[in-house]
Amino acid sequence: MTDPDHPSTTRRDALKCMAWAGTGALWALNGGVASSTMLGAGPSTKPASFTFLQISDSHVGFAKPANPDARATLREAVAKIAGMPVKPDFIVHTGDITQLSRDSEFDDADQILRETGLPTFYVPGEHDMLDEGTGKAFLGRYGKDSLGAGWFSFDHQGVHFIGLVNVADLKPGGMGRLGAEQIAWLAKDLAGRPASTPIIVLAHIPLWTVYAEWGWGTDDAAEALKLLARFGSVSILNGHIHQIAQKVEGRMVFHTARSTAFPQPAPGTAPSPGPQTVPPGQLHALLGITDVAFHRGVERIALTDSTLA
Amino acid sequence: MKRLILAAMLAATLPLGLSAAPALSAPAAAPIVHISNFTFGPQVMKIKAGQTVTWVNDDDIPHNVTAVDKSFKSKVLDTGERFSFTFPHAGTYAYFCGLHPHMTGSVVVTA
Numbered sequence: 001m002t003d004p005d006h007p008s009t010t011r012r013d014a015l016k017c018m019a020w021a022g023t024g025a026l027w028a029l030n031g032g033v034a035s036s037t038m039l040g041a042g043p044s045t046k047p048a049s050f051t052f053l054q055i056s057d058s059h060v061g062f063a064k065p066a067n068p069d070a071r072a073t074l075r076e077a078v079a080k081i082a083g084m085p086v087k088p089d090f091i092v093h094t095g096d097i098t099q100l101s102r103d104s105e106f107d108d109a110d111q112i113l114r115e116t117g118l119p120t121f122y123v124p125g126e127h128d129m130l131d132e133g134t135g136k137a138f139l140g141r142y143g144k145d146s147l148g149a150g151w152f153s154f155d156h157q158g159v160h161f162i163g164l165v166n167v168a169d170l171k172p173g174g175m176g177r178l179g180a181e182q183i184a185w186l187a188k189d190l191a192g193r194p195a196s197t198p199i200i201v202l203a204h205i206p207l208w209t210v211y212a213e214w215g216w217g218t219d220d221a222a223e224a225l226k227l228l229a230r231f232g233s234v235s236i237l238n239g240h241i242h243q244i245a246q247k248v249e250g251r252m253v254f255h256t257a258r259s260t261a262f263p264q265p266a267p268g269t270a271p272s273p274g275p276q277t278v279p280p281g282q283l284h285a286l287l288g289i290t291d292v293a294f295h296r297g298v299e300r301i302a303l304t305d306s307t308l309a
Numbered sequence: 310m311k312r313l314i315l316a317a318m319l320a321a322t323l324p325l326g327l328s329a330a331p332a333l334s335a336p337a338a339a340p341i342v343h344i345s346n347f348t349f350g351p352q353v354m355k356i357k358a359g360q361t362v363t364w365v366n367d368d369d370i371p372h373n374v375t376a377v378d379k380s381f382k383s384k385v386l387d388t389g390e391r392f393s394f395t396f397p398h399a400g401t402y403a404y405f406c407g408l409h410p411h412m413t414g415s416v417v418v419t420a
Contacts, residue, residue: 064369064388100371100385126408130371130385172377172405173413214347215411272346275369 056239057259061099066275095125095204176205349414
């Protein structure tokens with residue numbers, strides 16, 4: 001997993017990369033270590049290690065054979081968060097909150113997620129842009145501190161978080177798209193930040209091409225990644241494809257989370273990326289949430305994907 | 310007793326109504342594009358000027374129909390929902406799904 005474009009990559013970095021590229025089980029192991037480190041961390045004046053929670057593709061309103069009640073499975077995800085031994089600092093929702101951008105769906109999602117009692121940050125998915133105002137309903141609820149179609153950034157414990165929107169104003173024949181205005185904003189947002197600042201990027205559609213035939217990628221992602229390339233630790237968290245996929249490229253980690261609503265097929269294994277109906281009793285093992293622990297010291301994140309089973 | 314008669318009348322008319330529907334629409338040969346498995350079928354729909362194309366979403370996922378030149382755009386179509394548009398003039402009208410833009414199609418209208 002060393003990157004030929006970064007010949008300076010050391011063996012230690014390479015090992016880290018190998019860890020990142022590991023299986024779900026290895027992620028879980030990393031997560032466990034991170035959690036125990038955190039518990040013993042105690043008060044400190046330096047920025048602390050912390051965890052946050054990623055939830056994605058809740059599709060509130062979805063009620064088809066693949067999952068007759070997406071509200072119920074979101075509630076189960078919320079119950080799982082409530083039962084976590086280490087309370088996350090906040091939640092990020094990486095889009096497709098609703099199925100059809102209806103007010104009632106946003107209302108229900110709000111009500112269910114509010115039960116966590118945690119601050120929640122949202123980036124929109126294409127399903128959140130289906131109101132007559134093409135995203136106005138989403139922005140009205142979640143866009144108060146955002147720009148353009150809903151992009152934003154904030155800092156937490158010395159980590160710079162960036163929420164990007166790659167589902168607005170999509171172009172015929174294309175995939176996800178950030179657009180020139182957002183990329184210009186990103187350049188300004190990153191300018192002047194030291195390369196040692198850990199960066200965590202949130203977006204709905206993956207920022208690397210998982211499978212072009214199904215549109216699982218972002219056409220102009222390379223322009224954003226170029227701006228992020230000088231930073232020592234960049235983690236990019238997406239949803240959209242309703243399954244775990246991960247990749248390491250140089251110092252960049254890409255990870256997609258499971259949905260809380262329904263699974264989608266692995267790339268190319270079905271005639272289309274539509275909802276996958278699985279035999280009764282198997283759905284919960286394919287839905288889940290992602291616990292993200294930021295390790296102070298190594299300045300890296302560790303991810304624990306857990307299912308609703 | 311009245312209720313029984315009504316039920317009998319409904320039973321008698323229902324099959325008739327159902328069988329009449331295709332017969333009525335057949336002469337018009339209404340051009341229909343099915344949205345299925347994230348594709349528009351047929352991908353190229355050929356019609357005469359003045360005809361109306363209807364798109365119907367057969368997928369479990371919503372889609373829409375958006376003209377590249379913005380001359381028409383459906384609202385979001387959930388499963389089973391339809392959108393119709395009449396093409397008065399000859400030309401080639403390219404369109405795509407605004408949610409899944411890799412889905413593309415066109416309507417070729419001849420005079």
